[in-house]
Amino acid sequence: MNENALTSTGMASYRADFPSLQRVLNGSPLAFFDGPAGTQMPRQVIGAISDYYLTCNANTHGQFVTAIESDRMLEETREELSAFLGAPGGRTISFGANMTTLNFSLSRAVGRSLEPGDEVVITQLDHEANRGPWLSLQDQGIVVREAAVRKDATLDYEDFEKKVNGRTKLVAMGLASNAFGTVNDVAAIRKITSRYGSLLMVDAVHYAPHFPIDVQRMDVDLLLCSAYKFYGPHVGILYARKGLLDRLETDRLRTQSQHAPYKIETGTLNHAAIAGVKAAVEYIEALGKGADRRSRIVNGMARLGVHERMLGTMLYRGLKSISRVTVHGQSFDVPLRAPTVSFTVEGKTASEVSGHLARRGICTWDGHFYAIRPMEVLGLLEGGGVTRAGISLYTTVEEVTRLLNEVQMLAA
Ligand SMILES: Cc1ncc(COP(=O)(O)O)c(C=O)c1O
Helix, strand or coil, X not given: CCCHHHHHHCCHHHHHHCHHHHCEECCEECEECCHHHCCCCCHHHHHHHHHHHHHCCCCCCCCCHHHHHHHHHHHHHHXXXXXHHCCCCHHHEEEECCHHHHHHHHHHHHHCCCCCCCEEEEECCCCHHHCHHHHHHHHHCCEEEEECECCCCCECHHHHHHHCCCCEXXXXXXXXXXXXXXXXXXXXXXXXXXXXCCEXXXXXXXXXXXXXXXHHHHCCCEEEEEHHHCCCCCCEEEEECCCHXXXXXXXXXXXXXXXXXXXXXXCCCCHHHHHHXXXXXXXXXXXXXXXXXXXXXHHHHHHHHHHHHHHHHHHHHHHHCCCCEEEECCCCCCCCECCEEEEEECCCCHHHHHXXXXXXXXXXXXXXXXXXXXXXXXXXXXXXXXXXXXCCCCCCHHHHHHHHHHHHHHHC
């Protein structure tokens, strides 16, 4: 096995942390390229979840030790996530079941402050989880405009600018496309929204596993991400600018806290999973070096980014060189590109391609991955969508070579 690349990016030793990498199918180790739909979990995260059940299983706000420890763990996780997102403190971080559920809660809350004729802008590139909740506001007379996607799966910024105006109350956009790996220019959109005082809400679900985030530098009002995409369990995470959640009319019981960050958290949270989220961010932090938590996280993400970009480029170029294979989306010549590569093979459906790979122990997704709108617009939906392969921390050169060889055989 050629471990050179992994060794040079320093990621090889971390594979031992992931128990599921030991799984074998028909004599071959499973190769997980399904990271964009959820990564594997290191034993540190699995351990934190089971430790919570073993030692501390309680509800919040009690006087006894396990309730007190549960409260403390929740607050510590908010602090850890605040460092992960470059936020000004744990009070800006809320939890939910997943990104989609939190975004529906947000859209209902924002909707209560809007009047018929007010406008919201979404994009054609986004996952449906950042479109459906905002589209549902049309039922109350809100105008929802859609910024166009271009052929290369990038946003059409001229069209975007035309869609935002004095009536725009909120713009909802993704930071990175889960289907094509495009990284969007959030700074360009912030400039436009600032002109009109519109809120800027970003879906960082596909961006957070690959790039360090700084919500204050990005100057976004709301950001959502999901821990199961960055080596954690299924928990949705919301960053809301200080004071913003307090102004929104969220769904809530009169018995629950009426203040941020709690006021959007309905019912009992998944405490064990949240203990796992803390461990997941600590895991990323331990990849990096630095004097404080934030610098270690940023450095850890940067190291991960070097590894992912190298293997993403290898995967992209390898697929591109196979005849009868079309790779969709941008190349890796651009400065920022998520290591998520989607392709089709002439004469085969995406389902046939992923099925072939699955029988050989190579895990890829096929279809639209809920990014159904860009698939429709780019004409990829009718043929069953695309096959998607994502690079994660534990991906090796050997695995990429295995995938490329299989696709080559299938395409021949
Ligand atoms: C870009 C993007 N946004 C939103 C979501 C939805 O996240 P969740 O599963 O946490 O609701 C996903 C999930 O795949 C995604 O990739």
